[in-house]
Amino acid sequence: MNWLEKDKELIWHPFTSLLGGAAPIFIESAKGPYLYTSDGRAILDAVSSWWVNIHGHSHPYIAAAIAEQAGQLEHVIFAGFTHQPAIRLAENLMKILPPNQKKVFFSDNGSTSVEVALKMAFQYWYNQGIDKKKTIALNGAYHGDTFGAMSVGERSPFSSPFNPYLFDVEFIDFPTGENDSEVLDQFKSLVSYGQVGAFIFEPLLQGAGGMRVYSKDILDSMISFAQDNDVICIADEVMTGFGRTGKLFATDHLENNPDIMCLSKGLTGGTMALGITSCSQKIVSAYESEDTLKTFFHGHSFTANPIACATANASFELLMKAECQEAIKRISDQQKKAASRFNSFKTVKKTRNLGTLLAVELNTGDGTSYFNEVRKRIYPYFLEKDILLRPLGNVIYVLPPFVIQNNELEKVYSSIEQFLKEL
Numbered sequence: 001m002n003w004l005e006k007d008k009e010l011i012w013h014p015f016t017s018l019l020g021g022a023a024p025i026f027i028e029s030a031k032g033p034y035l036y037t038s039d040g041r042a043i044l045d046a047v048s049s050w051w052v053n054i055h056g057h058s059h060p061y062i063a064a065a066i067a068e069q070a071g072q073l074e075h076v077i078f079a080g081f082t083h084q085p086a087i088r089l090a091e092n093l094m095k096i097l098p099p100n101q102k103k104v105f106f107s108d109n110g111s112t113s114v115e116v117a118l119k120m121a122f123q124y125w126y127n128q129g130i131d132k133k134k135t136i137a138l139n140g141a142y143h144g145d146t147f148g149a150m151s152v153g154e155r156s157p158f159s160s161p162f163n164p165y166l167f168d169v170e171f172i173d174f175p176t177g178e179n180d181s182e183v184l185d186q187f188k189s190l191v192s193y194g195q196v197g198a199f200i201f202e203p204l205l206q207g208a209g210g211m212r213v214y215s216k217d218i219l220d221s222m223i224s225f226a227q228d229n230d231v232i233c234i235a236d237e238v239m240t241g242f243g244r245t246g247k248l249f250a251t252d253h254l255e256n257n258p259d260i261m262c263l264s265k266g267l268t269g270g271t272m273a274l275g276i277t278s279c280s281q282k283i284v285s286a287y288e289s290e291d292t293l294k295t296f297f298h299g300h301s302f303t304a305n306p307i308a309c310a311t312a313n314a315s316f317e318l319l320m321k322a323e324c325q326e327a328i329k330r331i332s333d334q335q336k337k338a339a340s341r342f343n344s345f346k347t348v349k350k351t352r353n354l355g356t357l358l359a360v361e362l363n364t365g366d367g368t369s370y371f372n373e374v375r376k377r378i379y380p381y382f383l384e385k386d387i388l389l390r391p392l393g394n395v396i397y398v399l400p401p402f403v404i405q406n407n408e409l410e411k412v413y414s415s416i417e418q419f420l421k422e423l
């Protein structure tokens with residue numbers, strides 16, 4: 001039996017229907033922005049393997065850090081024990097996170113970093129005996145696939161089977177620019193009602209919701225109003241963190257600092273599973289107590305796994321190099337130019353660009369639904385050209401690792417142009 005037959009028999013893939021789908025592509029190795037198949041194809045990874053990869057695949061510096069750490073200390077329980085990779089990572093992150101962030105809590109992925117953030121915020125109120133159980137989120141939000149994360153995400157066909165089990169959240173309209181003042185009014189009246197304990201958002205850029213960008217002014221106004229009214233602001237930077245928006249974090253574009261931040265994806269350069277939730281002293285203070293029942297009782301088997309932390313430290317060093325910062329500028333520049341190039345097509349409804357992200361929304365009538373028919377054409381169209389683009393409904397986006405070169409970006413752009421002409 002060959003590998004693909006065994007895969008089909010034994011494995012359940014994410015976001016993939018068990019019947020009728022195309023067979024997965026068997027990847028043997030990867031280097032830089034390329035994924036190599038056993039039959040000799042080199043596929044250009046223009047979506048950073050689900051937005052995680054920032055320094056290219058199988059980076060030798062990261063690989064060496066993993067090997068070294070694996071030979072030294074592979075894992076140890078993190079309750080009652082600690083180690084250098086975790087402490088160094090905390091120290092490294094404190095150098096680049098907003099200055100109000102004071103402590104980090106480790107978990108395993110983006111969804112768990114959101115679960116931790118929500119639980120941290122909810123217990124913040126519980127510990128003080130204050131009844132503020134409502135949470136505000138934005139329409140179109142995506143915060144992960146676990147229950148808490150799903151609860152604060154948009155109710156969609158993906159969440160339908162689980163909707164009865166999700167906790168209630170107040171969703172406000174997505175600020176489109178035209179409706180910003182109404183959205184701010186909605187937000188203010190909810191907050192003024194008094195029961196709101198937390199506000200969670202993907203800062204400036206909603207990822208899974210269709211790569212939608214919104215203005216920093218409205219987000220700043222919302223955070224500022226929320227904090228004036230003692231509402232905990234949670235910035236989910238799982239996707240936007242580590243250079244994606246042109247700055248290290250999307251919140252670096254803002255005047256106001258969130259109380260809690262969620263990190264994953266680019267944290268380890270996209271190499272190991274790791275999540276981090278950071279928070280300000282305000283949050284920490286509600287837990288500094290002799291009363292055992294005010295402890296944050298949360299933890300995962302692999303909390304602060306030393307190999308994952310060492311990987312994140314290696315990725316951090318690469319990210320801070322001038323070379324990487326210049327690449328982020330160069331790619332942001334290219335993406336901006338490409339956006340104006342695609343704008344002239346009749347088949348394009350809108351382009352969006354923020355830092356290293358470029359999104360092209362197609363004029364296909366039936367909206368941005370993930371199940372938009374055009375999606376079924378886009379994915380194989382580009383794969384045939386050895387380019388990995390995974391559209392969100394009628395939105396094609398390019399979110400590459402920072403090692404992608406201009407000629408490789410050009411290859412992606414000209415195939416998108418070709419597609420727009422044929423559409």
Ligand SMILES: *Cc1c(COP(=O)(O)O)cnc(C)c1O
Binds near residue numbers: 112114145202238240
């Ligand atoms: C991907 C994503 C998550 C979930 O992260 P996982 O590692 O897939 O669990 C949460 N929030 C945002 C904004 C994301 O883009």
